[in-house]
Amino acid sequence: MAAPSAGSRSALQPKEQMAADRGRRMLRxxxxxxxxxxxLKKNRVVLAKELLLSELxxxxxxxxxxxxxxxxxxxAKTGSFGQNVELLNLLPxxxxxxxDAFCVALRETKQSHLEELLLRTLSGLQPVVPPS
Known part of the structure; x- marks a missing residue:
């Protein structure tokens, strides 16, 4: 009896793996x-130090x-740096x-210098082709 259940477990693993891969593709x-x-990544430290979150x-x-x-x-994170890092982890x-909503929020909360930094960085990037 133990052998069939072990065999059926290994048969499920590829199916479970396929489902996990599908989920990752959907999220992407x-x-x-x-x-x-x-x-965001190229400006992460500046954003983590300078973002003012309350209204944003x-x-x-x-x-x-x-x-x-x-x-x-x-x-709930301790300190503004930790809170900013948490937001930067969630945004992508x-x-x-x-x-775009983040950039608008920066502008509306009088943090346009950070929006401009992001947009300057964006305009200087080589275009990245999203994975298909």
């Missing part, structure tokens, strides 16, 4: 454009970029509209 398709991810989070919440739970999770996973 719903994520932020690679160029936008790269612009409300703008992102209003635009459905983050949820109430995400806002609470971000605010929040869909193709997240970068």
């Amino acid at each position: 398709g719903c994520g932020m454009h690679p160029d936008h991810q790269e612009a 989070l409300e703008h992102l919440l209003e635009r459905d970029i983050i949820t109430l739970e995400m806002r609470e999770h971000i605010q 996973k929040r869909g193709p509209q997240a970068f």
Whole structure:
């Protein structure tokens, strides 16, 4: 009896792996454009040091970029640097509209210098072709 169940377990593993791969592909398709991810990554330290989150989070919440739970999770982090890092970790996973909404929120919260930094970085990047 032990051998068939061990065999059936190994037969399930490829199916489970395929399902996991499908899930990752779906998330990738719903994520932020690679160029936008790269612009955030190249400016990560500056953003983590300089972002002022209180009003910014409300703008992102209003635009459905983050949820109430995400806002609470971000605010639970210690210190502004930790909170900013948490937001920067979440943003790339929040869909193709997240970068533009983030830029608008920066502008509306009088952090245009950070929006300009991101846009300058974006214009200097070699275009990244998203994986198909």
